[in-house]
Amino acid sequence: MPDLPQHRPVLSDARYNGMSGSGLGLEALPEGHLLHVLGAIEPPALAAELAKAGLANSSIRKAGFRQWFVAGNAPLSSVSLDALAAALAGKAVVMDQSHGRVRIGVSGRSSRLLLSKGTVVDLDPTVFPEGESAMTMLGHISVQIVRTGDDSFELTVLRSFAESLWDELTHMAASAEKDSVSRLSLP
Structure with missing residues (x-):
């Protein structure tokens, strides 16, 4: 009998272990x-x-x-x-x-700043409260954004775009961190 393909979480490599710092967290959520x-x-x-x-x-x-x-x-x-x-x-x-989509968590006080760099959805809590969701684009990738807490969001993306979205988020996070530092140093 031939071996059947085994499920491997798409964001399971060491480089996807999560990221945190400077008011921002990024994590690959369980593929439940x-x-x-x-x-x-x-x-x-x-x-x-x-x-x-x-x-x-x-x-x-x-x-x-x-x-x-x-x-x-x-x-x-x-x-x-x-x-x-x-x-x-x-x-x-x-x-x-379940086999075709992946979820990524984005959290921290800079999470809205990060996501605002890639989407036109107004993520202000008065407009986009906890539990609210929107199908949108984040950069060039189609995602569903869900607010899961005050400063936390969950992104659902097609499995084949998960690594690209992760890379885009880490790139935007570096930019968001620079913007955050710039605002703190303004007179």
Whole structure:
């Protein structure tokens, strides 16, 4: 029997161990599960169905009209996916995107400054509160940005663009750090 391909997290090399300093943190998040749900179901009803399927710790993020991403750190069992698909039958369709997308965490007091260098989304907390999400471009790469806390965000990107996005974020972080130092030295 031929060897089957083995899953290897895309951001698992030493250079992706995370970055922190100067009010900014960057980390590769666990490649748990990411589901794309499409249909006429509202988030509260979806949350109830997720809880029944054993996915209560997952978060629901708006991904478009009648579309949501359901993300979580734990790997998804086929039993949970089948249970959720059966529960949503007639209301919504669920597609497992876990193999095709990667999540990156950006945190710290300079996180908004960093992300503002690559996107036009207004990340001010009064406009983009915790739990809010937006499908957008970060530089030339399509991402979903989710505010997960006061100074923390999660970026979801297609797996094939994860390393490029990481490199872009580290480049922008160096630039953001310089800007932060420049502002402190102004009279």
